[in-house]
Amino acid sequence: MQCQKIKQKTLRMDAKMIGSKIAKARKEINISQAELAQHLFISPQAVGKWERGESIPDIVTINRLAKILGVDLNYFSADTAPADSGTASKISSDSIEQTAQEVNNLALSPEEQALPMNFSGSDLPKSDFAGVTAHKGDFKGSALRASSFAGADLTGSSFAGSDLREANFDGANLTDCNLSGIDLKNASFNESILVRTNFSASGMDGVTFTGITLTDVKLTSTDLRKTVFDNCIFDGVDFRHSDLRGLCLDGQTFINVKFEGTTLNEVTFRDAILKNVSFRSAHMSKKKAMCFDGATMDKLTQVVLKGLGADLSKVTII
Numbered sequence: 001m002q003c004q005k006i007k008q009k010t011l012r013m014d015a016k017m018i019g020s021k022i023a024k025a026r027k028e029i030n031i032s033q034a035e036l037a038q039h040l041f042i043s044p045q046a047v048g049k050w051e052r053g054e055s056i057p058d059i060v061t062i063n064r065l066a067k068i069l070g071v072d073l074n075y076f077s078a079d080t081a082p083a084d085s086g087t088a089s090k091i092s093s094d095s096i097e098q099t100a101q102e103v104n105n106l107a108l109s110p111e112e113q114a115l116p117m118n119f120s121g122s123d124l125p126k127s128d129f130a131g132v133t134a135h136k137g138d139f140k141g142s143a144l145r146a147s148s149f150a151g152a153d154l155t156g157s158s159f160a161g162s163d164l165r166e167a168n169f170d171g172a173n174l175t176d177c178n179l180s181g182i183d184l185k186n187a188s189f190n191e192s193i194l195v196r197t198n199f200s201a202s203g204m205d206g207v208t209f210t211g212i213t214l215t216d217v218k219l220t221s222t223d224l225r226k227t228v229f230d231n232c233i234f235d236g237v238d239f240r241h242s243d244l245r246g247l248c249l250d251g252q253t254f255i256n257v258k259f260e261g262t263t264l265n266e267v268t269f270r271d272a273i274l275k276n277v278s279f280r281s282a283h284m285s286k287k288k289a290m291c292f293d294g295a296t297m298d299k300l301t302q303v304v305l306k307g308l309g310a311d312l313s314k315v316t317i318i
Contacts, residue, residue, distance in 0.1 A: 016053030018076055023051040025069040038133075039068055046128055058124065117157075130168075180218075245288075269295050275318075277301045279308060 026036055033051070037044040040061060049055040057065060066073045117137035127147040137157035144159075146166040158178040165185040175195040179202060186206040194209075198218045205226040216236040223243045233253040241261045250270040260280045265288040274297040284290060286309055293314040297305075302317055 015056050018056055019051045019053040021076060022047075022057075022065065022069070025071050025075070026051075029070060036068065040064055042132065043128055043130055264290055266290070271295060274298070274301045277304075279304050282308065284308060284310075 026033070033047040034044040037047045040047075042061075046055070050057055062076055063073065065071075066075065117134045117139075119142050120138050120140045122139075122142045122144075124147065125143055125145040127144060129152050130148045130150045131152060132149075133153045134157060135153065135155045137154055139157060139159045139162055141161045142159075143163045144167060145163050147164070148168040149172045150168045151171040152169075153173045154177055155173055156176045157174075160178050160181050162182045164179070164187055165183050167184070167187040169192050170188055170190040171192060172189075173193040174189075174197045175193060176197070178198045180198050180200045181202060183203040184199070184207050185203055188208045188210075189212065190208060190210040192209075192212055194212055194217050195215045196217070197214075200218050200220045200222060202222055204219075204222055204224055206228075208228045208230070209232055210228075210230045211232070213233040213235060214237050216238075217234075218238045219242055220238055220240045221242060224239075224247060225243055225245050227247070229247075229249060229252060231252070234255065234257050235253075236256045237254075238258045239260075239262050240258055243263045244259075244267050245263055245265045247267050249272060250268055251272060252269075253273040254269075254277050255273075255275045256277075257274075258278045259282050260278055261282065262279075263283045264279075265283070265285050268291040270291055271294040272292070274295060276298060279301075290310055292305070292310060292312055294316075295314075296316045296318055298318055302312060302315065305312060
């Protein structure tokens with residue numbers, strides 16, 4: 001690999017020159033901007049900006065570009081002229097065969113591609129992953145602050161230990177994803193798909209969840225005092241040992257939810273629906289009591305809350 005050589009060489013990254021070379025090599029292997037973007041897990045607009053000289057790919061992406069386009073990394077150097085027609089660079093027959101196979105994969109459905117991404121330990125703040133399909137992607141221990149994953153299918157991916165402050169996950173599919181032990185300050189999950197998603201022990205200040213059904217999601221051992229939940233359905237969610245003090249959960253639905261060992265002082269459930277909700281060993285204060293005014297709940301949940309001294313005088317039992 002010559003990636004290290006490129007870093008040491010400090011290439012003259014002329015945007016228009018780089019863009020011209022990307023466009024030329026792409027056309028020589030007969031793939032579109034959209035196909036190249038899909039293989040790089042970025043948006044087609046990003047490829048267009050490169051080829052117009054409006055932006056330059058980072059070194060990690062250049063490494064992947066070289067492999068996909070069948071060129072040597074030095075091809076992108078300002079000191080290297082664009083390859084002659086019919087040949088992007090001198091590469092081995094094995095590399096040509098591998099590149100051809102990868103290009104053929106672009107015609108497959110997202111399910112058939114199954115192309116895992118490995119960005120563990122990467123420094124990629126403000127990256128554009130919007131709309132990509134990246135099943136079982138590996139983003140562990142990465143700097144991804146303010147990156148966009150809007151509309152992406154990230155099923156089975158892991159972000160454990162990463163910096164995801166201000167990240168945009170709006171509309172993303174995060175089924176079976178692991179976002180434990182990370183900093184998510186001010187990240188957004190509006191209308192995302194959250195099924196068996198793990199947020200345990202993460203920084204959640206300013207995180208917004210809007211218009212979502214959270215199914216079998218783990219939010220355990222987490223400070224949620226400054227997290228915003230709006231118009232959500234919690235189905236099988238586990239809040240065990242988390243801090244929810246002062247949280248507003250008004251008008252939302254809770255089914256088979258666990259608040260066991262959770263701190264719930266001054267949490268409000270006004271007009272909420274609660275069915276088979278467990279408050280076993282929950283921490284609450286009568287001086288800073290929870291509010292259930294206008295809530296609807298089943299008898300089992302009512303019995304548990306009565307035993308904890310909650311005021312259920314304005315609750316409807318179903």
